[in-house]
Amino acid sequence: MSGSGSEYAKPLPSLGDEVTAPYWQAAAEGRLALPRCEDCGTTFFYPRRACPTCWSEHIEWTDAAGTGRVWSFTWVHVPFYDDAWKDDVPYCVAIIELDEGVRLVSSLTGVEPGQVEVGDAARVVFDRVTDEVTLPRFEVVR
Amino acid sequence: MTDVLDGVAIVGMAETRVGKLPGRSAIDLQAAAGRAAVADAGLTKDDIDAVFSFSGYSQAMLMHAARVAEHLGIHPEVTAQIDVGGPGTHHSAVMAAAAAIRAGMCTTALCTFGENGISVRTAGRGRAPGTLTGGEDFEMPYGLLAMISQYALLAQRHVHRYGTTSEQMGAVAVTSRYHASLNENAHKRTPITLEEHQASPMISTPLRMLDCSLISDGGGAFVVTSKERARDLPRPPIEVLGWGMGTTHHIVSQAPDVSELGSWEACRLAYARSGLVVDDLDVVYVHDACTISTLMGIEALGMCGEGESGPYAAEGRLQLGHPRPVNVHGGMLSHGHAGGVFHFLDAVRQLRGEAGPRQVEGAQVAAVTGNGGVLSTFSTMFLASGR
Numbered sequence: 001m002s003g004s005g006s007e008y009a010k011p012l013p014s015l016g017d018e019v020t021a022p023y024w025q026a027a028a029e030g031r032l033a034l035p036r037c038e039d040c041g042t043t044f045f046y047p048r049r050a051c052p053t054c055w056s057e058h059i060e061w062t063d064a065a066g067t068g069r070v071w072s073f074t075w076v077h078v079p080f081y082d083d084a085w086k087d088d089v090p091y092c093v094a095i096i097e098l099d100e101g102v103r104l105v106s107s108l109t110g111v112e113p114g115q116v117e118v119g120d121a122a123r124v125v126f127d128r129v130t131d132e133v134t135l136p137r138f139e140v141v142r
Numbered sequence: 143m144t145d146v147l148d149g150v151a152i153v154g155m156a157e158t159r160v161g162k163l164p165g166r167s168a169i170d171l172q173a174a175a176g177r178a179a180v181a182d183a184g185l186t187k188d189d190i191d192a193v194f195s196f197s198g199y200s201q202a203m204l205m206h207a208a209r210v211a212e213h214l215g216i217h218p219e220v221t222a223q224i225d226v227g228g229p230g231t232h233h234s235a236v237m238a239a240a241a242a243i244r245a246g247m248c249t250t251a252l253c254t255f256g257e258n259g260i261s262v263r264t265a266g267r268g269r270a271p272g273t274l275t276g277g278e279d280f281e282m283p284y285g286l287l288a289m290i291s292q293y294a295l296l297a298q299r300h301v302h303r304y305g306t307t308s309e310q311m312g313a314v315a316v317t318s319r320y321h322a323s324l325n326e327n328a329h330k331r332t333p334i335t336l337e338e339h340q341a342s343p344m345i346s347t348p349l350r351m352l353d354c355s356l357i358s359d360g361g362g363a364f365v366v367t368s369k370e371r372a373r374d375l376p377r378p379p380i381e382v383l384g385w386g387m388g389t390t391h392h393i394v395s396q397a398p399d400v401s402e403l404g405s406w407e408a409c410r411l412a413y414a415r416s417g418l419v420v421d422d423l424d425v426v427y428v429h430d431a432c433t434i435s436t437l438m439g440i441e442a443l444g445m446c447g448e449g450e451s452g453p454y455a456a457e458g459r460l461q462l463g464h465p466r467p468v469n470v471h472g473g474m475l476s477h478g479h480a481g482g483v484f485h486f487l488d489a490v491r492q493l494r495g496e497a498g499p500r501q502v503e504g505a506q507v508a509a510v511t512g513n514g515g516v517l518s519t520f521s522t523m524f525l526a527s528g529r
Contacts, residue, residue, distance in 0.1 A: 010283065010285070011278065011282040011283050011287075012283055013279040013280065014278070014279055017279070020279060045280075045395070046279070046280050046395070071299075072296070072298045073295070073298060073347075074294035074295050074297075074298060074346045074347050074348075074349075075344070075346065075347040076285055076286075076288075076291050076346045077343070077344045077345055077346065077347070078288070078343075078345050078346070080288040080291075081287055081288070085285050085287075088285065090344075091285055093285055093286045093291060093295070094295075095295055095394070095395055103395050104280065104395050105281045105284055105393075105394065105395045106284055107284040107285060113347075118298065118299070118302040119302075129283075133283075135283055135284070137284075
């Protein structure tokens, strides 16, 4: 799935948003980092300036264990909208429920259709798709 | 109970041809539906002093309601574009119109909807230019691009929790197409079989092509005014007996599980506000972006138990002839998807007794549910003839 510099044709996250930048910086360093409220203790995703539970702006970044479970998944069989995914279909997009309790969208690597079930244990892997962007993906742990 | 919707009625409505209408802009379709709805109400453009609209996504536009008004040569005091996600927006337009009428801000509101999705959106490769959907940073980089894939993630939860099968979802598609075969304005009218559903290409598991709503060109509109004014108008006024809404999230990673979506709260509130029970419903319109949406919708309305919608559909109980038939115009799965107002319009048609071969005999109360986003925002309305 790795890209090759400027030829990478898939959508990329914005790195210029100061609230979300630490997430992508951590990923580039091989860490899955999550924002956590210093006041009420809530770990949340996606990053926001204030805690969605108590609106505190005292947010710290903590490294997640990088493990969780497949909460849901879909095998995408159609390369929607442009040709960037035409060599990838079918590919597996999943919602991962991390051990820290938050859910996020990612994709599963190293699996074939029929091999994924809701509840499968999953572990983060880091995919450096461009010089600037590393996407946290997940592999199923058997 | 005093309610914002007391004292107002839907007094006119219209839909344009629905299907593939190349050469027609979204604004043209909305304006055409608007003119026809005003005529249906027995009014003229000079009677309209408020316009509420939703641009939809195929030709998204800022200040859209002002554009509709301008296009129609109307100079209303009140305009607003309303967007709570496509097929829930018409309910919010009714609410906005009712609130404005009751507050004395206007007397008669025109509400317009419509898209030229198949002729522009698909030709434009599916995205309204510059329109952010919320998933840009944390979902789209993973290839979560299509709405149907986002729905598929919640459909898979239904499969996981309740054992819902592709064949049960297929029963929804087959029934919708049968209903559309009775509707001469439906986009897709040729009946399909369960075998054809099962043979249709997988789009995003567990959803096949025939689980997905259409992308259509078409416009729809309705007129809201006071019940007092409605007495002088030719059409049977349609009133709102109860309503409810619920919002839980925007993007799919933030969604709760399927048993906690806003649909449940929206339906609970609508029943509580109206005093109705499920047995009071005569005809039901459930948002059907895909077949799983229909299943989730009838559960939230209490037509079957939680998780029991698959067997309910497989038994054929969504079809005309059964109590509380569902989406008897064909739904977005077969009549057409151009922003989602057609469910609401067909409910009005049924309550007027004008649904022809699809008429539910003696229909007194209709339920209409809408949702926007990825099962993100929900609305439920119970409508009845005011005469």
